[in-house]
Amino acid sequence: MKTISFVFVEHIPEKLDEGIIYVSLKYCTAVHKCCCGCQEEVVTPLSPVDWQLTFDGKTITLDPSIGNWGLKCQSHYWIRKNKIIWSEKWPDSKIKLLQEADQIEKEGYYKIINKKRKRLWKWFFFYFVFTIV
Numbered sequence: 001m002k003t004i005s006f007v008f009v010e011h012i013p014e015k016l017d018e019g020i021i022y023v024s025l026k027y028c029t030a031v032h033k034c035c036c037g038c039q040e041e042v043v044t045p046l047s048p049v050d051w052q053l054t055f056d057g058k059t060i061t062l063d064p065s066i067g068n069w070g071l072k073c074q075s076h077y078w079i080r081k082n083k084i085i086w087s088e089k090w091p092d093s094k095i096k097l098l099q100e101a102d103q104i105e106k107e108g109y110y111k112i113i114n115k116k117r118k119r120l121w122k123w124f125f126f127y128f129v130f131t132i133v
């Protein structure tokens with residue numbers, strides 16, 4: 001089984017080495033060269049609706065799987081405790097469905113955040129008005 005190592009960096013370097021995943025906590029992103037060897041760069045933003053990175057002190061895990069649907073190779077794999085676990089190639093219909101579901105999830109997430117933000121502003125406004133008077 002192939003493995004991948006990792007480095008924590010502030011800025012993602014311009015030239016990436018194969019077999020290394022570069023993690024920037026500052027920019028909440030991880031970048032690596034596609035594990036299939038096609039040399040393409042794979043960017044995985046870290047957020048509650050994108051990828052989640054688990055660092056156990058020795059290894060890293062990225063969730064969910066990495067599906068490079070946009071690349072020619074269309075590779076699909078998991079990074080679990082520094083191990084690359086290959087997944088099956090998905091048919092286009094399944095990829096499309098997943099992308100749609102992803103979009104819906106993201107929209108829902110940002111809607112909730114905005115609602116919370118609006119509510120916060122309302123409270124802030126009331127607080128401000130009543131303390132001034």
Ligand SMILES: [Zn+2]
Pocket residue numbers: 034035036037038039040068071073074075
């Ligand atoms: Zn590839």
